[in-house]
Structure formats: structure tokens, C-alpha cells
Amino acid sequence: MSLPHAILTALLEKPSSGLELTRRFDRSIGYFWSATHQQIYRELGKLEAEGYIRALPSEQPARGQKKSYEVLPAGRDELARWTATAQEPKPLRDALLLRLRASAVVGTEGIEAELRRHLARHQRQLTEYEEIEERDFGPGRDTPQDRLQHLILRAGIDLETFWTRWLTQALETFERLPAEERPS
Amino acid sequence: MSLPHAILTALLEKPSSGLELTRRFDRSIGYFWSATHQQIYRELGKLEAEGYIRALPSEQPARGQKKSYEVLPAGRDELARWTATAQEPKPLRDALLLRLRASAVVGTEGIEAELRRHLARHQRQLTEYEEIEERDFGPGRDTPQDRLQHLILRAGIDLETFWTRWLTQALETFERLPAEERPS
DNA sequence: CCCCACATGTAATCCGTTACATGATTAT
DNA sequence: ATAATCATGTAACGGATTACATGTGGGG
Numbered sequence: 001m002s003l004p005h006a007i008l009t010a011l012l013e014k015p016s017s018g019l020e021l022t023r024r025f026d027r028s029i030g031y032f033w034s035a036t037h038q039q040i041y042r043e044l045g046k047l048e049a050e051g052y053i054r055a056l057p058s059e060q061p062a063r064g065q066k067k068s069y070e071v072l073p074a075g076r077d078e079l080a081r082w083t084a085t086a087q088e089p090k091p092l093r094d095a096l097l098l099r100l101r102a103s104a105v106v107g108t109e110g111i112e113a114e115l116r117r118h119l120a121r122h123q124r125q126l127t128e129y130e131e132i133e134e135r136d137f138g139p140g141r142d143t144p145q146d147r148l149q150h151l152i153l154r155a156g157i158d159l160e161t162f163w164t165r166w167l168t169q170a171l172e173t174f175e176r177l178p179a180e181e182r183p184s
Numbered sequence: 185m186s187l188p189h190a191i192l193t194a195l196l197e198k199p200s201s202g203l204e205l206t207r208r209f210d211r212s213i214g215y216f217w218s219a220t221h222q223q224i225y226r227e228l229g230k231l232e233a234e235g236y237i238r239a240l241p242s243e244q245p246a247r248g249q250k251k252s253y254e255v256l257p258a259g260r261d262e263l264a265r266w267t268a269t270a271q272e273p274k275p276l277r278d279a280l281l282l283r284l285r286a287s288a289v290v291g292t293e294g295i296e297a298e299l300r301r302h303l304a305r306h307q308r309q310l311t312e313y314e315e316i317e318e319r320d321f322g323p324g325r326d327t328p329q330d331r332l333q334h335l336i337l338r339a340g341i342d343l344e345t346f347w348t349r350w351l352t353q354a355l356e357t358f359e360r361l362p363a364e365e366r367p368s
Numbered sequence: 369c370c371c372c373a374c375a376t377g378t379a380a381t382c383c384g385t386t387a388c389a390t391g392a393t394t395a396t
Numbered sequence: 397a398t399a400a401t402c403a404t405g406t407a408a409c410g411g412a413t414t415a416c417a418t419g420t421g422g423g424g
Contacts, residue, residue: 002279003411009286019375032281039412041377065420066375076290083286084294087279089302092343095186095271097216097336102193102267104332106260110268118273144361148288151357152281155350159276162346166339173335177328187383203403223384225405249392250403 001082004043004052006033008071008079011053015070018044031129031156044069052078100170112174119167126160129153185266188227188236190217192255192263195237199254202228215340228253236262284354296358303351310344313337 010021010029021044022037024030035043047053052075056068071079096118103111137150194205194213205228206221208214219227231237236259240252255263280302287295321334 001411002282005286006282009282009289012289017375018377029282029285030275032276032278032285034275034277036413037375038377038414042411045377079286080290080293083283083290084298086298086301089280089305090277091214091218092216092340093218094216094339096273097339098186098190098193098213099267100332100336101213101216102189102263104329105193105196106264106267108332109264114268114270117270121273145288147357147361148284148292151354152284154353155278155281156276158346158350162342166342169338170335173331177331185382201403202405220385221403222386222405226383229405 002033003035003039004047005079005082006035007040007043007047008052008075011069011071012076012079015056015068017066017068019066020068032152047075051075108174108177112171115167115170115174119164119171122160122163122167126157126164129157129160133157186217187219187223188231189263189266190219191224191227191231192236192259195253195255196260196263199240199252201250201252203250204252216336231259235259292358292361296355299351299354299358303348303355306344306347306351310341310348313341313344317341 006025006029007021010016010024016024018037018041021040022035025033025035025040044053048055048069051072053069053071056070096114099111099114103109133150133153137146137153141150190209190213191205194200194208200208202221202225205224206219209217209219209224228237232239232253235256237253237255240254280298283295283298287293317334317337321330321337325334
């Protein structure tokens with residue numbers, strides 16, 4: 001039950017239309033909570049029906065016409081409630097680790113190329129985050145909001161750093177596995 | 185589409201009944217791909233219908249009677265195919281980071297306790313992984329399969345290490361946020 | 369006039385979650 | 397006997413994913 005709260009957060013930061021939200025979910029918020037436009041439109045409908053948001057009165061509600069939303073006080077209250085609620089961390093789910101375990105049983109054919117592909121992806125993401133850090137969190141940006149945003153970005157940077165290191169180590173392990181000893 | 189492949193992997197490691205699989209998904213494989221018994225029974229039915237696994241002939245298929253499965257050659261082939269297939273890494277989804285971002289807008293009330301709770305969970309998980317490492321991967325365990333399994337465990341250890349460090353740093357950041365300056 | 373990009377949706381399907389149902393085995 | 401536990405399922409619901417549908421406005 002996090003998507004509606006992700007949308008409330010985005011709309012509080014800046015009132016937007018469905019497509020603008022979709023674009024913002026492709027960067028920024030989407031870095032840790034992704035969503036497609038179909039999910040977003042459906043959820044906007046629900047949030048409006050529940051009285052958490054409303055369409056800005058200026059625009060007419062026709063199909064193909066832009067329609068922007070803003071958060072109502074009830075929406076802000078709900079978001080604050082949810083933010084403070086105790087929730088268990090979701091267990092990890094990672095298909096690459098699963099495939100690595102499978103490869104120990106059915107053979108490592110093809111998995112090395114996958115490790116390389118993933119390494120390249122994570123390196124690219126790391127670079128992107130580091131550019132954002134340099135651009136948006138230089139000296140002087142030190143309000144409480146800045147520190148919180150920076151903390152979140154740091155999580156992304158540290159996570160991508162973990163993956164690049166681990167994948168590098170994994171590839172080294174593969175290079176030291178003599179081909180004739182590999183599981184098949 | 186990873187749950188059937190997780191089950192095929194588990195059954196190749198050792199033929200099992202539905203409940204035995206459920207127990208193994210609570211440790212071991214479940215550390216990076218969790219599943220409930222309902223998911224597992226549903227998926228076992230599908231895998232059997234597709235000819236990827238079969239019930240061991242010894243047991244009679246009555247309700248309440250144990251029923252063990254083994255992987256057929258077609259199942260092993262499918263698993264090998266899937267393991268070698270190119271797949272994009274799934275984007276990160278983390279509710280705690282989302283809540284932290286929301287707290288920058290609606291106030292940090294309550295979120296600090298959540299950071300502490302999560303820190304405790306991750307420290308406990310880290311300890312568990314380190315005990316497994318000591319028990320199962322001491323000197324002498326060095327077949328290719330051992331090295332692959334150890335690599336997977338290292339991913340878990342390094343991930344939990346990342347979280348404990350980041351959460352510790354996050355809590356320090358909060359302690360330095362003067363209460364009167366916090367977003368509300 | 370037509371195509372394309374912008375913008376908002378609907379429909380079908382699959383996966384995960386929660387609650388419930390039912391039979392078999394074992395201990396008291 | 398009966399209660400607890402082991403074991404295998406069904407049903408209902410909701411979220412995520414994929415494919416498709418519909419309307420608007422601007423450029424060539």
C-alpha cells in the first residue's frame with residue numbers, strides 16, 4: 001500500500017497532472033518507487049474518490065485534456081499517519097541471486113554475461129546519482145529538507161556501490177573457476 | 185516469472201513435498217526469494233501440468249498425504265534456459281526511503297523510531313548470515329559449488345552491512361536536526 | 369488533410385496475500 | 397475420543413504488468 005502515498009508525496013512537492021507524475025516517477029521518486037502511467041491514473045481516480053486529492057478547478061475534465069491535481073488536508077493527514085506507522089521491511093527479492101544459485105545446479109553457461117550486463121547498469125546508475133549529488137547537494141544546501149533528501153540519495157549511491165563491488169568480485173570468482181570444474 | 189524457477193532449483197537440490205519446500209523457503213532460498221505455502225502449492229500444480237516436474241510414484245496422491253516431487257529433464261532444461269536469459273534488473277522499491285521522503289514534506293514525527301526498528305532487524309539478519317558463513321564456509325569447502333554459494337551469501341552479508349551503516353548514519357543525521365527546525 | 373506527440377484512460381492477466389477448508393497422524 | 401499438528405489445498409481480493417483504446421492539438 002505505498003503507491004498512493006508516493007503519489008501524495010509527489011503532489012505535495014508540486015501539484016501535477018497524470019502525465020507529469022509519470023515523468024517524475026521516471027526520475028526522482030521513481031528511483032526507489034517506480035510506477036507506470038496506468039497505475040498512476042488508476043490511483044489518482046481512487047485518491048480523488050476518497051477525498052484525499054482534487055482536480056485543480058481551472059481545467060475542464062475532458063478526455064485528452066490536461067487535468068492537474070492537488071492534495072487536500074485529509075490527504076496530507078493520511079500521508080503523515082502512514083509515514084509514522086510501524087512497517088516490517090520487505091524481504092529481499094533478487095532474481096540475479098536466484099539465477100546464480102540455479103547456475104550452481106544446472107551449469108554456469110550464460111550467467112557470466114549477465115553479471116557483466118548488470119555491472120554495467122549499476123555503474124551507470126552510480127554515475128548518475130553522483131552527478132545529482134554534485135549538482136544538487138554542494139555546499140550551502142543545508143536546510144533540514146536538504147539533509148533528508150541528501151540522506152536518501154546517499155542510500156542510492158551506497159546501494160549501487162555495493163552492487164558494483166559485489167558484481168566485480170563475482171566476476172573475479174568466475175575467472176578463477178576452471179572451465180572443466182564448473183557445474184554443468 | 186521467477187517463482188517456478190526458484191522451485192525447480194530447490195527441487196533439483198533435493199526432491200521435496202510442498203511443506204518441505206515451504207520450510208526451505210523460510211530459510212536458505214527464501215533469503216532472496218520468499219514464498220508462502222499457497223504460492224508453492226499453486227505453482228507445483230502448474231509445473232506438474234506443464235511436464236516440468238512429477239510426483240514421486242511411491243506416494244498415493246490423497247489429500248493430507250505427503251506428496252513429493254522431482255524435476256524432469258524438461259524442467260532442468262527450462263531452468264538452464266531461464267538462467268542464461270538476459271533480464272533487466274528490477275528497479276529498487278523501498279518503502280522506508282519513500283517514507284523518509286514523505287517525512288521531508290509532512291514532518292518527521294515517528295519516522296526515527298522506524299529507522300531504529302529497521303536497524304535492529306538488519307543487524308539481526310547480518311548476525312545470522314555471519315553465523316552461517318562461519319558454520320558452512322570454513323576452510324576446506326572449496327568446490328566450485330561452494331564458491332558460488334559463498335558468493336551468494338556474501339551478497340546478503342554486504343547488503344545487510346550497507347543497511348546497518350546507512351541506518352546508523354541516518355539516525356546520526358536526525359540527532360543533529362534541531363527539533364525546532366524539523367519539517368512539520 | 370494527415371500524422372505524430374501529448375494526454376487520459378480500459379481490459380485482461382498474472383502474482384502475491386489473506387482467510388478459510390479439509391484430511392491424516394500422533395499424543396494424551 | 398479428542399485435541400494438536402502435519403499436510404495439502406480453495407477462494408477472494410488487490411496490485412502490477414501488458415496490451416489496447418480514445419481523444420486533442422500542432423506541424424508539415
